[in-house]
Amino acid sequence: MELTESHIRLLSKGDRKAFRLLYENFFIALCIFARGFHLEREEAEDIVQEVFCKLYDERHLFTNVSSLKSYLYSSIKNGCLNYIRGEKRRKDRESHYYDDVDEERTFFNDIVESEVYRELKMLMDELPPQCRNIFERVLQGATSEEIAEALQLSVETVKTQRKKAKQILRERYNLLYNIFGILF
Incomplete structure (x- = not known):
């Protein structure tokens, strides 16, 4: 809050x-x-x-x-x-x-x-758990393949969840996206 x-x-x-x-x-x-x-x-x-x-x-x-x-x-x-x-x-x-x-x-x-980190953390805390877990791993530099293997998911599921997380974050905080668009 x-x-x-x-x-x-x-x-x-x-x-x-x-x-x-x-x-x-x-x-x-x-x-x-x-x-x-x-x-x-x-x-x-x-x-x-x-x-x-x-x-x-x-x-x-x-x-x-x-x-x-x-x-x-x-x-x-x-x-x-x-x-x-x-x-x-x-x-x-x-x-x-x-x-x-x-x-x-x-x-x-x-x-x-x-x-910015504080705001990003607050936004990420609002993501659904699986989206948040995948997106945190993306921010740590993991590839979709590495994440899929670690979480025992398909690569497509990881990509879908990653895309969903990006979309939610963009919608909720456009300024953050405009400043750090390269992360997304």
Whole structure:
């Protein structure tokens, strides 16, 4: 379910279901974004968890989805940079630093990429199970023949399900198709 302005209002009042929805909508995308700072999975997840804890305390600050997203991504970015700086001091090793111009460009690109993955995941979760399973394998680079063999299906069934998944995804999110048409 997509997060809406009404969820933000409920969140500001301490509604646990609204917070859970927020968490489910953004956790994976924020972890992917944090991993873009060359962190291990566990480190990225820890930072995201910390941001969600802090968000719960400061939930009253948000009036709309855009300001909440901005807060989440900026907090993750700052949390990651602070972690990297801390690691550098503790271990006296080189860390990856961005200059100001490249940092903003990379930051924006990483946000867009994370959001696209989040949207694609939400759309794929709506696919029928067999379509989703086949399409996930296609995105991982498997051929129709490999998928058919692994799932003990005919190649034609795989192609039909693949086509069905593409059609559903196109219908439900044309913008994603326009941006990443080559995937489909």
